[in-house]
Amino acid sequence: MEQHENAKVVLDGNTFELPIIVGTEGEKGIDISRLRSITNYVTFDHGFGNTSNCASAITYLDGEAGVLRYRGYPIEQLAEQSSFIETAYLLVYGELPTSEQLREFSESFNEPSMLHEDMKNFFNGFPSTAHPMAILASMVCSLSAYYPGIDMMNPTKADFDRIVVMLMSKVRTIAAFAYKKSIGEPFVYPRQDLEYIPNFLNMMFSSPTHQYKIYDEVVQALKVLLILHADHEQNCSTSTVRLVGSSWANLYASITAGICALWGPLHGGANEAVIEMLEQIHKDGGDVDKYINMAKDKSNRFRLMGFGHRVYKSYDPRAKIIKQCAHDLLDKLGINDPLLEIAVKLEEKVLQDSYFAERNLYPNVDFYSGIIYKAIGIPMKMFTVMFSIGRLPGWIAHWKEMMESPGAKIGRPRQIYVGPNIRDYVPITRR
Numbered sequence: 342m343e344q345h346e347n348a349k350v351v352l353d354g355n356t357f358e359l360p361i362i363v364g365t366e367g368e369k370g371i372d373i374s375r376l377r378s379i380t381n382y383v384t385f386d387h388g389f390g391n392t393s394n395c396a397s398a399i400t401y402l403d404g405e406a407g408v409l410r411y412r413g414y415p416i417e418q419l420a421e422q423s424s425f426i427e428t429a430y431l432l433v434y435g436e437l438p439t440s441e442q443l444r445e446f447s448e449s450f451n452e453p454s455m456l457h458e459d460m461k462n463f464f465n466g467f468p469s470t471a472h473p474m475a476i477l478a479s480m481v482c483s484l485s486a487y488y489p490g491i492d493m494m495n496p497t498k499a500d501f502d503r504i505v506v507m508l509m510s511k512v513r514t515i516a517a518f519a520y521k522k523s524i525g526e527p528f529v530y531p532r533q534d535l536e537y538i539p540n541f542l543n544m545m546f547s548s549p550t551h552q553y554k555i556y557d558e559v560v561q562a563l564k565v566l567l568i569l570h571a572d573h574e575q576n577c578s579t580s581t582v583r584l585v586g587s588s589w590a591n592l593y594a595s596i597t598a599g600i601c602a603l604w605g606p607l608h609g610g611a612n613e614a615v616i617e618m619l620e621q622i623h624k625d626g627g628d629v630d631k632y633i634n635m636a637k638d639k640s641n642r643f644r645l646m647g648f649g650h651r652v653y654k655s656y657d658p659r660a661k662i663i664k665q666c667a668h669d670l671l672d673k674l675g676i677n678d679p680l681l682e683i684a685v686k687l688e689e690k691v692l693q694d695s696y697f698a699e700r701n702l703y704p705n706v707d708f709y710s711g712i713i714y715k716a717i718g719i720p721m722k723m724f725t726v727m728f729s730i731g732r733l734p735g736w737i738a739h740w741k742e743m744m745e746s747p748g749a750k751i752g753r754p755r756q757i758y759v760g761p762n763i764r765d766y767v768p769i770t771r772r
C-alpha cells in the first residue's frame with residue numbers, strides 16, 4: 342500500500358495531519374486510525390458507507406464503472422472460462438492453480454464430504470418447516486464440535502488447507518441434507534466419482550427410487566452462479582466474518598456469523614424476496630407499474646427487491662451475466678417462465694424511470710438468479726443457501742487474509758453516545 346502526502350484536518354482552530362493511503366487501482370483513503378488519539382474526535386459513518394476496515398488484495402470493484410475482479414481477473418472471464426473450484430482456489434490462495442494443484446485440490450474434497458453419522462441426529466431435531474438457512478447456520482457451527490479447527494494461537498498451513506476443503510465439502514453436503522430434510526426424503530450420500538457441482542445436484546435430486554439425470558447446461562448455469570457469488574469484498578456478511586474472526590473465534594463460528602448476516606432480505610435473502618415479489622406481480626395480473634409506484638411511495642416501506650446496491654451505482658456486472666445465463670438456460674431446457682417475462686418488463690420500466698435513475702438503482706446480482714435456481718428445480722427457501730455455498734470461498738479468503746495481516750486488530754467500532762446524561766437511580770417505590 343502506497344503512502345502519499347498527508348490530509349489536513351482543521352478542528353477547533355488546530356490543523357492536524359493524517360496520512361493518505363493509495364491502493365493499487367488508485368483508490369485513495371485517509372488513514373484516521375490515530376484521529377481520536379491526536380484530536381479526541383471520532384468519525385461518524387452510518388452503515389460504514391465510507392469506511393474501509395482493512396486493506397485487501399482479494400477483490401477489486403468499481404461501483405461507478407461496474408467493474409468486478411477477483412485477484413485481478415475480470416469476473417466476466419472467470420464466469421466464462423474458470424470452474425468454481427478453480428475460482429475458490431484463486432480467491433483463497435491468491436493465484437490460479439497449476440493443473441497439478443487443481444487436481445489435488447479437487448480430489449481433496451472427496452474424503453471430507455461425508456458428515457459424522459451422529460450429526461445426522463441434528464437434522465432430525467429440526468421441524469420440517471425449518472428454514473434451510475437456520476439449519477445451515479446451526480450445522481456449520483456444530484462442525485466445530487466434531488472436527489478440530491485451527492489452533493488460533495499457532496495456525497499452521499496444513500491445518501488451514503485441511504479446514505478449507507473440509508468446510509467447502511461439508512457445507513455442500515449439509516445444504517443438500519437440509520433440503521432432503523425439508524421434503525421428508527432420505528439423505529443421498531456424496532459420491533467420490535462426481536465433481537463438486539454434479540455431486541451436489543445428485544445429493545439434492547436423486548432418491549432411492551430415482552436417479553437424477555445431470556444435464557451439462559444445469560451444471561454450467563450453477564457454476565456461473567457460484568463463481569459470481571464467490572466474493573464481493575467488504576459486503577455485510579464478509580465484514581461480519583472478519584469482525585467475528587478478529588476476536589480469534591474459530592473459522593466455523595466466523596463463517597456461521599457470515600451465513601446469518603447473508604440471510605437478511607437486504608443482503609443474500611433478496612434472491613428469495615425477488616421471486617416472491619415477481620410471483621405477487623404475476624398473481625396481480627402482471628401490472629409492474631403498480632409495484633414501481635409502490636416502491637417510489639415514501640409512505641410505503643416496499644422496495645423493489647433485486648434493485649439497488651450499496652456500492653454499484655451503475656449496472657451490476659454480475660446481473661448482466663446472470664440475465665444472459667437465465668435466458669440461455671430457460672431456452673435450452675425449453676422452459677417458458679412467466680416470471681422471466683415480468684422481470685424483463687420490470688427492468689425495462691425501471692431503467693426508464695427517473696426515480697431509479699436519480700438514485701442509481703439498477704438490477705443487482707439477486708434479480709435474475711432466482712429464475713435460474715427455479716428452472717433447475719431448487720426451491721425458493723434454498724436460494725440463500727446456494728448463495729452461501731458460492732460465497733464460502735470468499736469468506737474463507739477474507740478470514741485468512743485478516744488472520745495473516747500483521748496489523749490486524751480486534752474489530753471494535755466507536756459510537757457517538759446520544760442517551761441520557763448522568764442521573765440518580767430512583768427506587769421503584771418512588772417512581
Ligand code: ACO
Pocket residue numbers: 388606607608609611636637643644645646647648649650651652700702705706707
Ligand atoms: N426500491 C426502491 N427504492 C430504493 C431501493 C429499491 N430496491 N433501493 C434503494 N432505494 C431508494 C431508497 O428509498 C433511498 O431513497 P431516498 O434517497 O429518497 O430516501 C435511496 O434509494 C437510497 O437507498 P439506501 O437504502 O440509502 O441505499 P443503500 O445503499 O443503503 O441500500 C440496498 C442498498 C440495501 C441494497 C437497497 O438498494 C435495497 O434495499 N435494495 C433491495 C434489496 C436487495 O435487492 N438487496 C440485495 C443487494 S445485493 C446483495 O446483497 C447480494
